[in-house]
Amino acid sequence: MKLSSPFFHHAMPTQRVMLLVCAALIPGALIQIYFFGFGVLINLLLCAGFAVSAEYFVLRLRNRPAKETLKDNSALLTGLLLGIALPPTLPFWMTFVGVWFAIIFAKQLYGGLGFNPFNPAMVGYVLLLISFPVEMTAWLPSRALAENLPSFSESIQLIFFAQTNEGHTVESFRQLADGFTMATPLDFVKTEATLGLMTSEIFSQARFDANLSGWMWVNAGFFVGGLYLLVVKIIRWHIPVAFLSGLFLTSSVLNLYDPQLFSPAWFHLLSGATMLGAFFIATDPVSASTTPKGRLIYGALIGFLIVIIRSFGGYPEAVAFSVLLLNLAVPTIDHYTKPVIYGHKEDKEAHHE
Amino acid sequence: MSDQLTHNIQFNEIVKPAPGQFHGGIHPAEFKSVSNTQTISTIDSPRELVIPLKQSAGLTATPIVSVGDKVVAGQLIAKKQGAISANLHTPLAGEITLISPKYAGHPSGMMSPTVTIQVDDDQDLSNQKSQGENLPKLADWTLCEPEELISQIALAGIVGLGGATFPTNVKLKAQSIETLIVNAMECEPYITCDDRLLREQPERVLQGALIAARATAANNIIFAIEDNKAEAIASLSTCIKKFSPAIPVSIVVAPTKYPSGGEKQTIELITGQQVPAGQLPSALGLVIQNVATLHAIYEAIVNRKPLTRRLVTITGNLVTKPGNYWVPFGTPIEYIMQIFSISQSDCKRVIIGGPLMGNSITNFSAPVTKATNCLIFNRPDPKEKLWLTSATKHDPCIRCGECETACPVELLPQQLLWFSQSDQWENLENQGLFDCIECGACAYVCPSEIPLVQYYRYGKSAINKIKQNQINAERAKQRFDFREMRIARTKAERALKHQKAAEARQKAAENKPADPTGKQTAINDALARVKAKKAALNEPAEHSSNPTNNKVD
């Protein structure tokens, strides 16, 4: 067969790209492990294992070359992203269901890498969130606040047996000295707001502040990882910048409108999964928009939706939902943001598209 | 990497920076220094020339010689067919031994018509003195009419020597041209023939440009060149100052970026405008010519030489003396390998042209033609990737968008790939498939190592085939409909004729007169007489035997 030009090539191969993204997750993951315990580490390992096994299983069913396809490291990356997003003490079988669903239904059944319209990690996360709301919102308080985080062996016991050898459950680790069960800052803000408190009252609480600092460090870690990806040109600037700008603008507008009802922009930027979403999740190339203008719109709308859902919606955290909603809109966005091909400028003006 | 000029160029009233820029582009390693430090030289003449009859866009030329003819250097051996075609001349004296199909370097591996010439022994290629046949003598070209110049260029068989081989005489016939742009970009890695030509023979190129400008009535000339050719810029600039041409000549320098030498991209760089889709640069008052083509124009008009050889960059890490050489057309590549001591066991393939747009061939009997601007002989590199061609084997597209960022025509290569894989022809055309210039920038940057340009070439040829089939089917339908109509018409005519005849017969039976010829009356009279006589014979009993005087006759 005659293969045509070009005969030169210069690009990082896909498998290396995926591996470097996994590597960029490390700073944020380490910080998260530090602040929230070994559960995070165990989850990461479990998810990686489940993801790779799920992909292998489905590829064999599909009669595709399993070992070669696994080499592209995309299953590994999906597993790690989901592992970061899950609470550190989630029962292992829930993790299994989430990861296997993500890989099999949200990725392989569409045709594998490159064919999935939805971000697989987010599909898995949303499945778990909707099916097991209690366990999925049972985050531990961060190190600064917690009485004690479970040790490595205790984490293993919690994950696999739902209680430690001494009979402690996840709930007992979540309880503070005064009996209060701490949630994530976003969750806390939402529940306190429904009780009628104003933001200034919420933010001034000492335990809120202590808990929040852990989350801010985690976001900072993912921000650093994201910057690395930008520098190495694995991701382009359009989506993260648009995402963060959209988020910042929406939250600032709301905050200016009613500072007591809506949290300030810095809180939205540095809590929850914002930085993880901006640099690692929304930038998943397969499910994101592909045209430059389209990416700006995609990122900005995700940021906008996150603030809206966080402020007005029922769930405290909204990155997964926003990303999935915008994944739905990607074909339309791509259609209307096609670049004008060389020489077709007059066509464009004539058709007013 | 930004689009800024990376080399230090001295600007003055002749040398200016390019005002425009084009989208995308890549910066591959240049490999120019392998071959651009040696002066141009010649090679020993080959024993045999294999001259393909199709060395231009358009129709194949028809041979006007026969097997056994003796030819002299510069003799016309094939005439152009139709408007878009080119004459062919033999570079060397010899005898025609074969006119038959042979492999000429086409990517399909198929053969095409060629003329084989056994070269006479006593040729000396390094002797540039004119020998053999020349073109007709022209008066001073500065006084010639454009038609005379254009017809001499057509006679010489000059085609675009940048690689596209479009007949130059057709291009120069364009109307309302303001500017002649000389394409000296030479953006592809490895190729340095235009660079050396500008360094060593700028006055010939300049004169060629002035001749071409006169032929198209252009009123200024712009040399478009990349900034990695500082010596060529300097040499050309000096030459322009010395020559003081009648019309303004300037040099516009663009940042080194592939593919700045594509005609559309060059125009965008020099003028900031885009050529409207489906139209030629002449719509903007521009005509573009390659440096080597202008040199050939000079040779044809001033030295009366037909186009019989071209400068070829012979380069690669297997070549001991890389550089630029005058190679006569028809020289087999295996002869070049022989004189450069490249063994076929070391060299598995040669790239004809550049590494991003050229052809990779393994059959070294192919000859050097008008399109051969470069030959790259590289040792197989153990680190070379083996691109897997089948779609189930190469990595899938991850929609990263790098290809869109690199595309100089602002297409969406990933969309073209998706539609091409699933044969969705209409969508493929709507996405601008036929605007693709096949430069290879997209495949160069693809992380999944997908042979993108191959998909687009497949799509283009498949769509063209379908369109041709539709035209044929439409013709067949028309012929079928006409046949049906013809048969029905014949039937109807026959039926009408029969009907008319039947009507006529009937009419005749109704309207005929009592006795048109009188024959019937005579018969009736005779019958009446017979009847009367019979009656008379039966009556004599009543009358006595009176002899009557009635005599019965």
Add this chain to the structure above:
Amino acid sequence: MQELLIATLTLVGFAFVCGGLLGFASIKFKVEGNPIVDQINEVLPQTQCGQCGYPGCKPYAQAIAEGEAINRCPPGGEAGIKALAELLDVEILALDESCGEESLPRVAVIREDECIGCTKCIQACPVDAIVGAAKQMHTVIESECTGCDLCVPPCPVDCIDMPEIEVTIDDWQWPSPAKTPANETIPVKVIS
């Protein structure tokens, strides 16, 4: 009770209005003939060979519009069946073997030495691609021949060949990477 009556009457009235509008539209905007037949005919290859069992492509198109199977056209081949399936929104079927098999395009060639000038093939050709007259030599106009085979049976001396049309260098097509065997490779230099 009254609400029920009002609701029922409203909905019935609404149904009548819609029905009336539709009936009016079906009369006012009625299209003469069946445009789908022309659309189907556009897809068919116009070989006029009759392998489908109908005397030409237009009759087959009409039959398809009335419900005939779409897989009876060998010259159209798989691509043709796919195009018809898309046009009519029906299932793609495999080519009906009893109608013939898909083959590369052919062209008829008369062996001129053997031709006796009987004009039987001229009468058979559906696109008038054969030139000749009684007791004169017949020959096929290659560019107009659709390769339908109808001239071969009538010839009393069997002097017509049907060779496949050769792919020349001018109409060679690049193969699709998506349809090539998995073991084809070419070395590509990696620039660091």
